Amino acid sequence: MSLEHAILVSLLERPASGYELARRFDRSIGRFWTATHQQIYRVLKRMEADAWITAEEVGQDGLPDKKVWSATPTGRAALVTWLRAPVQPEAVRHELAVKIRGAAFDDADGRAALVAEVERYRADHEATLAGYLTGERRDFPDPDALDAQGALQHVVLRGGIAYERMVLAWLDDVLATLRNLDPPNRKATP
Amino acid sequence: MSLEHAILVSLLERPASGYELARRFDRSIGRFWTATHQQIYRVLKRMEADAWITAEEVGQDGLPDKKVWSATPTGRAALVTWLRAPVQPEAVRHELAVKIRGAAFDDADGRAALVAEVERYRADHEATLAGYLTGERRDFPDPDALDAQGALQHVVLRGGIAYERMVLAWLDDVLATLRNLDPPNRKATP
DNA sequence: GGTTGCTATGCAACGAGTTGCATAGCAGGA
DNA sequence: TCCTGCTATGCAACTCGTTGCATAGCAACC
Secondary structure, eight states: OOHHHHHHHHHHHSOBOHHHHHHHTTTTGGGTBOOOHHHHHHHHHHHHHTTSEEEEEEEETTEEEEEEEEEOHHHHHHHHHHHTSOOOOOOOBOHHHHHHHHGGGSOHHHHHHHHHHHHHHHHHHHHHHHHHHHHHHHHOSOTTSOOHHHHHHHHHHHHHHHHHHHHHHHHHHHHHHHHHHSOOOOOOOO | OOHHHHHHHHHHHSOBOHHHHHHHTTTTGGGTBOOOHHHHHHHHHHHHHTTSEEEEEEEETTEEEEEEEEEOHHHHHHHHHHHTSOOOOOOOBOHHHHHHHHGGGSOHHHHHHHHHHHHHHHHHHHHHHHHHHHHHHHHOSOGGGOOHHHHHHHHHHHHHHHHHHHHHHHHHHHHHHHHHHSOOOOOOOO
C-alpha cells in the first residue's frame, strides 16, 4: 500500500503535523489520494516506529501543541525504492456508473431523480474544476520557470484539470441519454 | 458499500454464476467496479441470506455444477432504494500521480526508470482503449436503435472511452514533462 | 504419465479503510 | 452563558478488500 508513500512525498515537499497532512489530503494531495485523519495518525505512528519520519514538538500561541513531522533519509530511501517498483493497476470504483446502468431497472420517476442527482454531481465537478484553475493561476503563474518539484506538481494538476473536463463532458452525455429515455410529454394537438 | 448493488445490476442484466460474475468483473462491469472472486462469493452468500438473490443449480457436461443466481423482487427493490440515494463522493487513489510528484525526490536514473514505467502503463491504456472501441463496434453497431438498457450501457462505455483518451493525452504530457527535467546530453561542439 | 490450465466454489488470516467516539483549549456569536 | 466551530491528537470496533491456500473434474499438450 502507499498511503505511507503519499505521506512521504507530502512531507518531503514540506514538513507538517498530522492535522496539516489531513487537510492536505482534503485538498492538494487529496486530488489523487484520499485519507482520513484517523488513517493518517495511525500510519504516522507506524512510520515513526520504522524511522521513516521524525517529529519536532512545536508549541503555539493559544493553540494546542503540534508534532511537526519530517522525512528521514531512511524514509526518503524507502520512497525511492517504492518509486522504482512497477505501478500497480488501479482499482476503479465508480458508483455513478453502476447507478446509470442500474437506472434501466427503475421507472421514469427513479430516472428523473437520477437526472437531478447527476446535475448536482455535475455542479460539484464544475466547482472542483474552477478550484483547480484558480489554484493553477495562483501557484503556476509562469509555467516555464519551474524547478523539478514545481513542474511535476503542475503536470499532476493538469491531469486533474483534464479529468474534470472529461467528466463534465461525459456527464452532459449522460444527462442527454437519460432525458432521451423518458421524453417530456408534448401537448396533444388540439 | 455497493458491491452488492453492482452485482444486482449485473444479475438483472443477465443471471450468472459466481464464477461468471467474477469474469464480468474482470471485463465489462470491471471497467467501473472491481472485485475478486473471493469477495463475490462472500457477498453472494450474504445476499442470499437477505433474500436479494436466489440460486438455481445447473449441471453441465464435463464441467462442475454451477449455481446460477438471479435477483429477486426483494433484491430489485433494494437496488431501487439505493439508486435513489445520493451518490457518494468518489475515493480517488491514483498511485501514478503520487509517483510523479515523488520523482522530484529521486535522481535522473530514477526518473528514467519512471519514464519507462509510464510508457508501459501508457501501452496498457492504449490496449484498453482499443478493446473498448472493438467492443463498441461489436455491441452497439446501431446506437440509434437501442432500448433503455442498451442506451445506458452504451453511455457508460462512452465514459470509459473518454476516460482512456484523456489518460493517454495526459500521459503524453507527463512523458514530455519528465523528459524535459533530464534532457539528454548533446554532443559538445568539436 | 505428468504438467499445465480452465471451470467452479470456498475458507482463513491479515491488512486497509470507515465510523463513532473522546479529550481539550480557545475564539466568536446568539 | 451556552453553543458552535476550529486546532490537534488519538482509541476501539467494525467492515471491506487482499492474499494464500484448498478441492475437484476434465481437457490439452509434451
